[in-house]
Amino acid sequence: MKLNRSHRLIAMTHYLLAHPHTLVSLSYFVDRFQSARSSISEDISILKKEFPNSNIGSIETVAGASGGVIFRPSIAPDQALERVQALCQELTDNDRILPGGYFYLTDILGDPDHLRLIGQIIASRYREAGATAIMTIATKGVPLAQAVSMYLNIPFVMVRRDSKVTEGATVSINYASQGQSRVEKMELTKNSLGEGEKVLIIDDFLNGGGTITGMLSMTKEFNATCVGICVLAEVQNPDREVAFDYQSLMQVVKSQDNTQLVEVLPGGIFDDHD
């Protein structure tokens, strides 16, 4: 009996972690474990208490015939801040400054531990935003979008700057890049996004905001709405004012001539207490 409960708690934890933001019926667990509904209910009570205690997230119970439980991952703000501070420290290196105002982040974007952390933080912040899809731009936004997608359990779509023959029909728009000085094209496969989707826009680095303004136009082309914008890092005091609301995980502070790195600080996502 004790063993059965242990077995169920381990298996249920595993199952819920792999199915975040999804209504799982009690009957699913009753069938799977061949256990009484009352035992499963007791298991759920334990999980409901221990998930927040262990900083995993919360479990909601939905009553009624079509009821069940929903696991919503979240990370405690103090733990998130502490780990991002460590990441900022790791990024504080003049070699990361690249020509053209960019900042080298590619190693972070291929690291599974960093991606898990970033995914958890962004998914925690936007867990109530009601997003139905994530939009990002290839290539470097993709790992971030995917990490968030795993924790919010909604799909992501990849906008691309280059046209490919391997995609079928696409919708393409023009946008102003690098301080309005250059017009570029971005495109998205036509059946990537449905009508009326609620889109969370994710990108790796925000300087002038041209790419994100482009993605906002793309959203309109698909008759979708944007419910949030989040970037991994932004430049403090960018060359231009940005015309949209967004959150960042980190702020990169560079010298006035943009050639030296002064500091990397936690971003606005940690100031926000709504």
Added chain:
Amino acid sequence: MKLNRSHRLIAMTHYLLAHPHTLVSLSYFVDRFQSARSSISEDISILKKEFPNSNIGSIETVAGASGGVIFRPSIAPDQALERVQALCQELTDNDRILPGGYFYLTDILGDPDHLRLIGQIIASRYREAGATAIMTIATKGVPLAQAVSMYLNIPFVMVRRDSKVTEGATVSINYASQGQSRVEKMELTKNSLGEGEKVLIIDDFLNGGGTITGMLSMTKEFNATCVGICVLAEVQNPDREVAFDYQSLMQVVKSQDNTQLVEVLPGGIFDDHD
């Protein structure tokens, strides 16, 4: 006491799932839960038994002063096959045939559930390969590489076909594409891969094998070795013989003139019993 055990089992399950293929010392759990070493050892015995029972993977115990536990995720072959058969069914649609011999897979590459499944299957197959890094080509290989990276807990690097100013120095090679008829370029950021890395190559779709041959050359440029090649889907009876060993999750069977889809079948990864 019973509650403590439940708490620990849930928290340890969560922690191990987030740290696959990583040696976690018993002391970490002793400190975290303020529990006796004997209680933690008992918890580990329970996890060691229930992880395989619940089809989560295996837990190895490493003895000695620097010892601890290592969680190795795996998916049961019959469960993997069953779910891939369902995916094959979902993909059996003539609209997926694109001009140029390609097959539309982009919706799969943005779906968190499918990516979890694919990541688990590939990571199970290559769990003993000793890979230290995953290599893929942008854009469509990236979600697959990341999914595998999450379960193998090794970083992934993104080879690109286009040059970007936002990356720093890159190594670039030329490769023959589309049946040797066109020479293209691919490049990888110089400090992405260290000397002597063991690389697992991942891509979305295999037809002639030009892109993967290119990635093999890239591996050599970095003095790395390739320990495995895996693709999500391959064309059955491709236009050309492929000159390397690989595994696929699915085989796409098209009509002789390449314009009609006949069938989508589970790939060679399921035949392999070594």
